[in-house]
Amino acid sequence: MSFATISRRLATATAVALLPLFTSGWLTGPQSTFETKGPVARSQLDVFYVTLWVTMIVFVLVAGVLAYATLKYKARKEDAEKPMPPQGHGNPFVELGLIALSIAALVVIAVPTLRAIWYTYDVPEEQRANAYEVTAHGLQWWFKFEYPAEQIDGTGALVNANELVIPAGRPVRVNLRTADVIHSFWVPKLAGKVDMMPNRGNHLWLQADEPGYFWGQCAEFCGESHAVMRFRVIALAEPDFAAWVAKQKQPARTVVAAPEQPKLVAAGYIPLVNPKRNAPGYTAEFDADPMGHWIAKQEVDAGEDVALALRGRAVFKEKACITCHAVRGHDGLGVNGPDLTHFGSRTTVAAGLLENSKVNLHRWITEPNNVKPGNKMYMGVNGMAGYMTADPKGDMTVAHIKVSDDEARALVEYLHSLK
Template sequence: MRTPSSLSFLKKTVAASRAACVLAAVFLLAGCSQLNFWQMDGHQTSMVTAGPVAESQLQVFYATVWVTAIIFVVVAAVLTYATIKFKARTTDDENAPPPEQSHGNPLIELSLIGVSVLALVFIAFPTLRAIWFTYDVPEEERENAYVIDAIGYQWWFKFDYPMEQIDGVGALSVANEMVIPAGRPVRVNLRTVDVIHSFWVPKLAGKVDMTPNRGNHMWLQADEPGYFWGQCAEYCGDSHAVMRFRVIALNEADFAEWVAHKKLPARTVTPEIADPARAERPQITFASFKRNEYGFSDKWDPRSQVSPLDNWRQQQFPHEGEDAALIAQGRKLFQTKTCIACHTVRGHEGMGITGPELTHIASQTTIAAGLLENTPEQMARWIMHPEVVKPGNKMYTTGYVPSEITIDQDEALALVAYLQSLK
C-alpha cells in the first residue's frame, strides 16, 4: 500500500519526467533542423538511393518501420486506455481490488501470438527476397557485369580492374576513387591485407565485410552518372573514422575514355611542354592546422548548383603555367625521400606496393583516402604532417619514422608541384 507521501513523491517524479521528455524533444527537434534530419539527403544517407541494391534494402527498412510503427501505436493506445480507465483517482481507490484480469484467456493469447507471427512474416518476406537479390548479380545480368577487386588497407582502399590489363604491369589499379560504368551491374570482390574492414556506399549498397583470409563479394549499380561517398564501416584501428573513398559513375563513353587514359604511363612535364614565360608555382599557404581540422571533401551541398561530378571532370585536365624546373626538382625528391619504396608511378620511378599508386594522382578529387581535398595546400599538409592528419598511418609509422624523413616547406612545394602534374 502506498502512503500519501509516497504517492505525492511519485506524482512529482512523473511530472518531472514528463517535463524532461518535453525538453529533450525540443532540443532534438532543434538539432534535427540544424543537421538537416528531415531532408535526410546528406552525402552518406541511405534514405536516398541511386541503384537497385540500395533501393531493395531501403524497401526492407520501410517494411520494418511500418510494422513496428503499427505495433507501437496499438500498444501505446492500449496502455493509454488502461492507464486512464483504471488509474486510482482517490486515496480510497488505492485499496480497491484490482479489475478482472485477462491472463490465461486462450482467445486473447492465441490472438497475440498470431498477430506476432504475422508481423514477423510480413518483415521476413521482403527481407529474404532482398537477401537473395543483393547477394550477387542477378543471373540474367551476370554476363554483362563489370568486375572490380576492392582491397582494404589501414586506412585506405585499393581498386584493381582485372578486366583492364596493362601490358607488362598487370591489372589497372587506382586508390580511393572507384570509377564504374553507370547503368551496368558491378561485382566487387572484397579482400583485406590486414584487419577486418567493411565496404559501404550508402546510396548504392549496404555494408559488406572484408575479412582476412576469406573471400567476400557484393554487387552494386549506379542507375545514372554520379559522385558517391563511401566509408569503411568496421572499426579497424586509429584512423578508422577517416578511412573514406569515392565512387564515380560515368556513362559508357566517358568510362571507356577514363580507362584508356588510366592505362597510360605517368605524364611527364618537360620545358617544351610547359611555357617558361607563364610558369607559376603552386599557391600554398603553410598554415598550422589542428589535428583533423576541416579538409574533408564534404563541401558539396546536394541542394546547391555545384556538382561534385563536374568538379571531378575538371580535375582530369592539366593546370596551365606549370613550373617545369620545380616539377623536375620534386621528381628527384620523390626518389631521394624514398617515396619510391612504397609508391608506384608508372613510366617514372617506383615499384612500391604498400602505398597507393600515384601514376595519375592529380586527376583525383581527394587525397589521404578521401579525407582531404586534392589541392596544393592540402597535399602539402598531408606530405609534411601525415601523422597529424591521419594518426597511425603507415606512411608515417613505417616510412618517415624509421628513415628519419623530414620535409621542409621548399621540399614540400617541389613535391606538390610534381604530384600535381600527374594527371
C-alpha cells in the first residue's frame, strides 16, 4: 500500500470521525479547508491529516498515561501514614526510548511534508506547458487580476477586479504582486495562501477540478479594512472560459437610446435608508446557487432603463469617477481603482464584500465609508481627493464629491449596463 493510499484512507476515516462537525456546518463553509476542490488544497489537506493522525495517536498515549498517573498516584487520606515515595531521579533508558519514539513520529510527518512542499510550490513539470498564467495584484483593499495571455490591441493585458475567472481542470499559475502593503492571496478550497510582498515576485499555483464558484479573502493584515478585502474565483469549463475572455476583451457595452422604449418600473428599487455600518451584503438565495447567479449576471438585465443609464454615464464623468476608474471604450482611463469595463457582469461589489445588487451598489456609491472604512474612493488616493479632501490640518473632513440619491440611481443603472 503506497503512502498516498494510506493517508487517503486515514483521511476518510478522520472525515467520518468528524462527521458531526461537517453536518452541522462547522467545517463546510465557503472557505472550508476540508472541502477541497483542487489538487493543491487536497495535497495540503493530506499533509494535515497525517499530522492530525500522528498527533492524535501520541495525544491518546501521552494523555492516557498522564491521566492514569494523576489518578493512580493521587494522595489519599490513608496515605498520610505511608512513607515518602521513593526519591528516584529518573531513568535514562526510558528517556532515550521516548526521544527515539518522538523522532520516529516526526519522521512520519516529515516525509509527506517534504513531498508536498515541492508539489505545492509550482506547477508540476509535466503540466507546465499547459498552465494558464494570471497576475494578481493586492491593493488596499481590493484585488486586481491581470491576464497577460489576453492582450487587447492598444490597451495591454485584460484586467478584471475582485473576481478571478480561470479555466477549470487546468493548472493556473498566479503571479502575486502588490502595489502598497503586504496582502495574502487565499482561496481555501483551491490552495493555501501565499503572500503578496512588495519588491518580491511571489507566485502560487492552483487548479479547480471542476467549474465552480469559490470564496477567497486577504489573509495578511493590511490596514484598516483588511477584514473586508475579499474576492471570488470562478472556474469555467474551457469553452466557457474562452467565450468569457472573448467577451471581456470587448470594450464596454454602450446602451442605445430607443425612443419607443417604454419606461419600466423594474429599475426602481428602494435604497436602504441609513444602512447600518457593516450591514451584511449576502443573501441565502445567492449562496444557494452562486454559479447560476454568475451566469445570469453575464446577460443584460431585464427591464434596463436606457435613459437612466445614459444619464449615469454622464454622472460618471461629472463626478470625476473617471480619474480613478477605467471603462474601456467609454470615458474613464483611471488606474487607481478597479477597471469597470464589464462591471455589470460581476457578482460582487466592494471587493467581494456585497452582492452586486442595485440596492448594494447604491449603498456603496452613496456611503462607501460605511461599507469599507478608510477606502481610497472615499479618502482619496495618491494625493488625489476622493469623496473627502483634507482640511488645513490634514484631516479628511471636507466633503469633495457628493452623490445625490438620483445621481446614485443613474450610476447604478449605468454600471449595471456594463456587461
